[in-house]
Amino acid sequence: MEPLRYTRARDLEHALQAGAEGGRFIAGGTTLVDLMKLGVEQPGHVVDINDLPLDRIEPLPGGGLRIGALARNADLARHPAVRRDYAALAQALESGASPQLRNMATTGGNLMQRTRCGYFRDVAMPCNKREPGSGCAALAGHHRMLAVLGTSEHCIASHPSDMSVALAALDARVGIAGRQGERQVPVAGFFLLPGDTPQRETVLQQGELITHVELPPPPPGSRSVYVKLRDRASYEFALASAAVCLSLEHGTVGHLRVALGGVGTRPWRAHETEQALAGQAPDEARLAAAARAALREARPLAGNAFKVELARRCIAHALRLTAAAAES
Numbered sequence: 001m002e003p004l005r006y007t008r009a010r011d012l013e014h015a016l017q018a019g020a021e022g023g024r025f026i027a028g029g030t031t032l033v034d035l036m037k038l039g040v041e042q043p044g045h046v047v048d049i050n051d052l053p054l055d056r057i058e059p060l061p062g063g064g065l066r067i068g069a070l071a072r073n074a075d076l077a078r079h080p081a082v083r084r085d086y087a088a089l090a091q092a093l094e095s096g097a098s099p100q101l102r103n104m105a106t107t108g109g110n111l112m113q114r115t116r117c118g119y120f121r122d123v124a125m126p127c128n129k130r131e132p133g134s135g136c137a138a139l140a141g142h143h144r145m146l147a148v149l150g151t152s153e154h155c156i157a158s159h160p161s162d163m164s165v166a167l168a169a170l171d172a173r174v175g176i177a178g179r180q181g182e183r184q185v186p187v188a189g190f191f192l193l194p195g196d197t198p199q200r201e202t203v204l205q206q207g208e209l210i211t212h213v214e215l216p217p218p219p220p221g222s223r224s225v226y227v228k229l230r231d232r233a234s235y236e237f238a239l240a241s242a243a244v245c246l247s248l249e250h251g252t253v254g255h256l257r258v259a260l261g262g263v264g265t266r267p268w269r270a271h272e273t274e275q276a277l278a279g280q281a282p283d284e285a286r287l288a289a290a291a292r293a294a295l296r297e298a299r300p301l302a303g304n305a306f307k308v309e310l311a312r313r314c315i316a317h318a319l320r321l322t323a324a325a326a327e328s
Contacts, residue, residue, distance in 0.1 A: 002036075002042055003044075004043060004044055004045060004046055005023075005044060005045040005046070006045075006046050006048065007023060007045065007046070007047045007048065008048045008050075008051060009047055009048060009049050009051060009052060010051065011052065012052055012177060012209075012211070015047055015049050015052060015209060016177060016178060016179050016207060016208075016209060017179070018045070018047040019047060019206070019207035019208070019209060020178075020179050020206065020207035021045070021207075022044070022045055022206070023043075023045040023046065023047035023207075024041075024043035024045065024046055024047065025047050025049050025108075025209055026046050026047065026048055026049070027048075027049055027050055027069075027070055027106045027108065027109050028072070028104040028105045028106045028109050029104070029109075030097075030101050030104050030105045030109065030113075031109060031112070031113040031114060032046075032109075035114065035121070038121055038122075038123065039123045040120065040121055040123060040130055049070070049209070050070065052070065053068075054068040054069045054070040054071075054108075054211055054212065055068045055070040055071050055072070055075075056068045056071070057071050057075070057076060057079050057081070057082075059081065060214065062217070063216070063217030064214060064215050064216045064217045065081055065082070065085070065086070065214070065215040066212055066213075066214050066215075067107050067212060067213045067214075067215070068107065068211070068212050069106060069107050069108030069175075069209070069210045069211050069212055069213070070106050070107070070108065071106065071107045072102070072103060072104065072105065072106060073093050073096070073097075073101075073102040073103075073105045073106070073107070073110060073163070074093075074099065074102040074103045076089070076090075076093060076107060077089075077090045077093035077094050077102065078090075085215075085217075085218045086166075086170055086215060086218065086224060087223070087224050087225065087226075088166040088169060088170065088224035088225055088226040088243045088244070088245060089163065089166040089167065089170060089215075089224075089226075091166070091225065091226035092162040092163050092165060092166035092226040092228070092241075092243060093162065093163055093166075095162055095226065095228045095241075096110075096161075096162040096163065097235060098234070098235050107163070107210075107212075107213055108209075108210035108211075110161055110163045110164065111161065111163075111164055111174065111187075111190065111202075111210060111213075112202070112210070113160055113161055114129075114160070114201070115129065115157035115158060115159065115160055116145070116158075116160050116237055117129075117138060117145075117146060117157040117158070118138075118142065119136070119137040119138050119141065120157060125137045128154045128155050128194075128198045128199070129155055129157055129194070129198040129199055129201075130199070132197070132198075132199050136153075136154055136155055136156065138155075138156050138157070139153075139156060139301070142303065143156060143301050143303045143304050144303045144304050145158060145237065145239070145262075145304070146158050146301075146304055147159075147263060147264050147265045147304075148263050148264075148295075148298040148299060148300040148301075148304055148305075148307050148308060148311075149260070149263050149264040149265070149268050149295070149297065149298055149299075150193050150194070150264045150265035150266060150268065151194070151265055151299055152193070152194045152195050152196065152198070154194055154195070154196050154197075154198050155194035155198035155265065156265070156301070157194070157198070157265060158237075158262060158263065158264065158265065159191065159261070159264060159265060159266050159267055160237055161261070161267065162226070162228060162238065162241065162261060164187060164191070164261075164267040165226070165241055165242075165243045165259045165260065165261035165267045165268075166224075166226050166243040166259070167187040167213065167215075167267070168187045168188045168243065168257075168259035168267040168268075168269055169224065169243035169244060169245045169257045169258060169259040169269075170215055170216075170218075170224065170243075170245055170257070171186070171187075171215075171216050171245075171257060172186070172187045172213050172214065172215050172216075173185065173186055173187065173213070173214045174186075174187055174190045174210060174212075174213055175210065175211045175212040175213065175214065176204065176208050176209070176210055176211065177208065177209050177211045178205060178207055178208035178209070179207060182211070184214070185203055187213075187267065188259075188267070188269050189203070190202055190203055191266035191267060192266070193265060193266065194265050201266075218245075219245070219247050219254075219255040220247065221247040221248065221249075221254075221326060222245055222246060222247035222255050222326065223245070223246060223247070223322050223325035223326045224243065224244060224245040224246070224322065225243070225244050225318050225321045225322045225325065226241065226242070226243045226244075226318070227241060227242050227243075227314055227317055227318040227321065228241040228261070228262075229241065229262070229310060229314050230262075237262065238261045238262030239262050239307060239310060240260070240261070240262045240263050240307055240310045240311040240314045241260065241261035241262050241314065242258065242259070242260055242261070242270075242311070242314045242315045242317075242318035242319075243257075243258070243259045243260075243261070243318070244256075244257070244258050244315075244318045244319055244321075244322040245257045245322070246282075246319070246322040246323060246326055247326055248282075248323065248326045248327060251281055252279050252280055252281050252282075253277045253278060253279060253280055253281075253282055253323075256273075256274045256277055256278065257269070257274065258270040258273045258274055258294065258315065258318075258319070260294065260311060260314075260315070262307070262311075263295075263298070263307050263311045270293075270294035270315065272290075272293035272294050272296060273290040273291060273293055273294040273315060273319075275293075276289060276290035276293045277290045277319075282319060282320075282323040284320075287316045287319050287320060287323075288312075288316055290315070290316075290319065291311075291312040291313070291315035291316040291319070292312055294311070294312070294315055295308050295311055295312055298311075
């Protein structure tokens with residue numbers, strides 16, 4: 001049993017003050033509590049933010065949607081506006097975890113969840129993400145589930161979130177509050193590559209708190225899809241996944257955003273795929289070539305080399321489904 005201080009935040013200012021003093025924010029607790037039990041996380045001060053008014057899902061004045069950081073995953077997936085305008089987000093949320101966890105997990109917590117790399121979660125093993133400078137046991141160990149894009153010699157841990165992949169393809173922005181004020185950053189820029197500091201996973205500074213996520217209005221005529229490939233049909237993390245938001249203009253690709261999961265150290269925007277298909281008819285040959293382009297910079301190891309071809313097929317299938325939906 002590790003002693004800790006517990007604070008129940010009265011309002012946003014109270015939460016930010018506690019965070020600036022070193023407190024760790026907790027809402028659903030579906031990641032932090034697990035890591036505390038394993039000894040991976042040992043916060044001396046936990047700040048409960050569940051009383052903050054950050055659970056609303058509401059339309060923005062100019063179109064789009066504002067999602068409070070405390071909106072539960074299950075509520076977000078069921079929201080009529082999400083299902084109508086942002087199908088990939090609903091599909092991603094419903095493909096994650098279990099119904100029980102989705103009823104507890106929050107939007108902000110989903111963005112902040114940490115890797116499921118077994119070496120990160122085992123305090124007896126070296127892990128640069130958990131203990132900087134200790135080494136990366138995964139490089140020469142079991143790395144079947146780990147990343148092939150965005151890796152470094154210090155870390156190859158894959159990012160676990162399905163929701164964040166969909167948000168990246170939907171051009172979402174993350175609202176952040178701190179003692180110095182408020183700011184917004186694109187989801188794609190919210191997460192950091194491991195480089196030589198894998199312990200730093202996001203752009204959040206000490207004491208900053210995610211308050212909301214904003215989705216822009218869906219581009220006219222666009223459709224979105226999330227495809228997840230995994231070892232079993234439920235309660236499993238992605239081997240490879242793809243979120244696509246696409247519109248067609250006279251039979252050629254207009255708006256296109258593609259993001260990958262399961263293969264990157266962060267939710268991975270496939271800019272190469274987007275560029276390859278811009279203004280092109282989405283026939284099978286072009287879809288296959290565009291999918292190959294996304295994995296051009298992949299750096300697989302022996303145990304996860306299969307992910308390269310798996311991800312290519314996942315991207316092509318997601319593109320095919322989205323193009324068909326956009327035509328209907």
